[in-house]
Amino acid sequence: MISLPLLAHPVSLVTLAKCIWALGVVSWYLLRLPFELKVRRTRVADATHRTLREYTLLTISTLGLGIVPAVFCLTSWPRGLTYATSPLQVTAGALVFLAALWLFWRTHRDLGRNWSVTLEIKETHQLITHGVYRAVRHPMYSAFFLWAVAQALLLPNLVAGLSGLIGFGILFAFRVGREEQMMRETFGPQYDAYMQRTKRIIPGIY
Numbered sequence: 001m002i003s004l005p006l007l008a009h010p011v012s013l014v015t016l017a018k019c020i021w022a023l024g025v026v027s028w029y030l031l032r033l034p035f036e037l038k039v040r041r042t043r044v045a046d047a048t049h050r051t052l053r054e055y056t057l058l059t060i061s062t063l064g065l066g067i068v069p070a071v072f073c074l075t076s077w078p079r080g081l082t083y084a085t086s087p088l089q090v091t092a093g094a095l096v097f098l099a100a101l102w103l104f105w106r107t108h109r110d111l112g113r114n115w116s117v118t119l120e121i122k123e124t125h126q127l128i129t130h131g132v133y134r135a136v137r138h139p140m141y142s143a144f145f146l147w148a149v150a151q152a153l154l155l156p157n158l159v160a161g162l163s164g165l166i167g168f169g170i171l172f173a174f175r176v177g178r179e180e181q182m183m184r185e186t187f188g189p190q191y192d193a194y195m196q197r198t199k200r201i202i203p204g205i206y
Helices: 003-039 052-075 087-114 139-154 160-187 189-197
Strands: 044-046
Touching: 003 052, 003 087, 003 139, 052 139, 052 160, 087 139, 139 160, 160 189
Parallel strands: none
Antiparallel strands: none
C-alpha cells in the first residue's frame, strides 16, 4: 500500500525539475530580447567570421542546451538513461540557473551595443573591461557553462542532462581562440594587455 506514494514522489520531482529548466530558458530569452533588439540597429564593420563553421558551432550548442533537453522534458526520451534525482540536486540546479541568469543580464548590460550572437566587430566597437569583464574576458561563456551545469543537475537523464556541457563545450573549444584572435586584430596591444591581467571564464583559474 505504501509503494504508490513512494513511486509518485520522484515522478513529481522530475516534473518540477523540468519546469524549472524550462522557466530558466524562457527567462534567459526574455532577458536577452531587449538587448538583441537594440544591437540590430548597430552597423557591423567586420563580419568575415560569419562562416559555415561559426553557424555549425552555434547549431551544436543550441542542440545541447535547447533542443535535446526540450525533447526530454516533453517526452522523457531516452527513458532508459533516466536516473533517480533528489530535492537537493534540484535545488542546486535551480540556484545555479539563477546565477547563470544574473550573469547573462550583467554581461549584456556591460557589453551594451558591442554584443552579438556571431563573431563580428561593430562600427563603434569598444573593448569592455569594466563590470564583470574586469574579472574574466568571456563572462557570457561563463554564464552558458553555468546554464549547462544547471541543466545537468536539473534533468536526471544522461543524454539530456549532459548534452549542454557537451554541446556548449564544443562551441567554446573551437570558438574562443578565434574570438580572441579577432579581438587582438581589432584592438592590438590594448587587448594583449587585457589578456595578461584576466582569465577566460573562471576568475584567477582559467
